[in-house]
Amino acid sequence: MSIKSKLQMLVCSCLAIFALGIECETRAEDVFQAPENFLTEVFEGPVPSPSFLWLISDVKAVANEILDRNLGGLRQRYWRQGDQTVWILEEIGKTQAITTGISVNDGTIERLQVLIYRESHGWEVRYPFFTDQFRGMSLSSEMELSEQVDGISGATLSVRALIKLARLALLFDGFVRAEGEANE
Amino acid sequence: MNKWRLFRIWHRWLGLGITVFVLLLSITGVMLNHAEKLQLNDVITDADWLMSWYGIDGVSDDAVSFQIGNQWVTSGNGWLYLNDQAIATTEALATGAVQTDLLMMVAGPRKVYLFTHQGEQIEVYTAEGLDAEITAVGLSEGRPVVQAGEIVFRADDDVAIWRPYEGDYVWSESTRVPEAYLSAINEHLRGGGLPFSRVLLDLHSGRFFAASGSLVMDAVAVVLVLLNGLGLWLWWARR
Numbered sequence: 001m002s003i004k005s006k007l008q009m010l011v012c013s014c015l016a017i018f019a020l021g022i023e024c025e026t027r028a029e030d031v032f033q034a035p036e037n038f039l040t041e042v043f044e045g046p047v048p049s050p051s052f053l054w055l056i057s058d059v060k061a062v063a064n065e066i067l068d069r070n071l072g073g074l075r076q077r078y079w080r081q082g083d084q085t086v087w088i089l090e091e092i093g094k095t096q097a098i099t100t101g102i103s104v105n106d107g108t109i110e111r112l113q114v115l116i117y118r119e120s121h122g123w124e125v126r127y128p129f130f131t132d133q134f135r136g137m138s139l140s141s142e143m144e145l146s147e148q149v150d151g152i153s154g155a156t157l158s159v160r161a162l163i164k165l166a167r168l169a170l171l172f173d174g175f176v177r178a179e180g181e182a183n184e
Numbered sequence: 185m186n187k188w189r190l191f192r193i194w195h196r197w198l199g200l201g202i203t204v205f206v207l208l209l210s211i212t213g214v215m216l217n218h219a220e221k222l223q224l225n226d227v228i229t230d231a232d233w234l235m236s237w238y239g240i241d242g243v244s245d246d247a248v249s250f251q252i253g254n255q256w257v258t259s260g261n262g263w264l265y266l267n268d269q270a271i272a273t274t275e276a277l278a279t280g281a282v283q284t285d286l287l288m289m290v291a292g293p294r295k296v297y298l299f300t301h302q303g304e305q306i307e308v309y310t311a312e313g314l315d316a317e318i319t320a321v322g323l324s325e326g327r328p329v330v331q332a333g334e335i336v337f338r339a340d341d342d343v344a345i346w347r348p349y350e351g352d353y354v355w356s357e358s359t360r361v362p363e364a365y366l367s368a369i370n371e372h373l374r375g376g377g378l379p380f381s382r383v384l385l386d387l388h389s390g391r392f393f394a395a396s397g398s399l400v401m402d403a404v405a406v407v408l409v410l411l412n413g414l415g416l417w418l419w420w421a422r423r
Contacts, residue, residue, distance in 0.1 A: 036312050036313075049344075052344070072272075072308075074304065074305070074306045074307070075306055075307050076307075077309055077344065
């Protein structure tokens, strides 16, 4: 091969590297369990009609504090059967929302499950070894979880998002129960 | 061919090969060194081609608007606008928008967005019980209806539960984005433009051309070091 040809190859290689500027980070959402299936599973049968918690200023103020951002919306949908309330909530891990189903019974978390995961990293939070930690947790007067949650290295932001959602579900459940008691 | 001649030829062609890159590096480097004096951070560029190159596009061609009362809802580029104000982000283009006495509803293929008439978000949810994606949105006796697959569903009073419906309805119709709101929406999507120093920096690092452009600039730097060594060696050998 002549030197000229080698040089042409070199220049072509450079141009090819330029052309390879393809973003490979995009990732489709992973649906681990459809929200409606989660509801059917936790209620073990017919799902009750949704109820609404109106996000009045008191609720929003604490929710904003937990999320460390402004919680959008004026009402939050939930499903209730006796003392059990179920919440489908979303919070952003790093850049994408993590959809999570949380079942609360009498002020303690009965089940927390990642339903839809859209981030490229940190999907380990979906596994039971992590989500089972939330079982039995309640909300302290400082609006923190009653127990420590062990993190996962490399999934810090997703772990943080799920802790926020667990606290939020417990907060909402508390307001729903307080509302119920006030109406009785 | 003796090895000295071979090295000289390599030296010449490698030098010629990276000329454009060296010029680019030198000019942008000098400008960046004096960016403050030249006030390059204050020079904002918002040329259409440049914004598009950076992926900062204005209203996309597939953006749609829906008239509800005397207001307009526009959906495009992952945003929802009420007139010229951004009110929410969306996963997909809206398929329709309607308003009832109490609220305003916009639907995408999978999600339902509820707002007050002033554009404050009430709720965003995935409509359960619909077996297919929402393809049309309309009104029937003051209540929202949606078409999902072959079936038309109507919402309850809270616009929370959807049930199959067989009565009359009127679909909302999409139009092009009204000219009156186009520039405001474009400005929202594009922000204030890009500082010229940013463009220069990306040219200098090679990232302007592609995500991997910096690798090419790294290669150019390596070639420059090689040329330096080769040149010194040839000069030394000739002595």
